[in-house]
Amino acid sequence: MNTVTAAVGDRIVVEATRPGAARRDGEIVALHHADGSPPYDVRWSDTGRVSEYFPGPDARIHHYDHPATPPRPHLFAD
Secondary structure, eight states, X not given: OOXXXXXXXXXXXXXXXXXXXXXXXXXXXXXXXXXXXXXXXXXXXXXXXXXXXXXXXXXXXXXXXXXXOOOOOOXXXX
């Protein structure tokens, strides 16, 4: 069994599974589990709405490099 994992900022694409249905895509904006397993909160590009989504076999996740947040300079740094 393949386990799908994602990170905030990854893109999810859901292929149309029936005639006349549109392909959907969105950005994963929140995780429910620290290990990146579903469900995800997705902001859909066609509506801008955020919904909880459990990916099925028709969904693909496009992973992106997520640079580490640079450390903030100390308040009294030279």
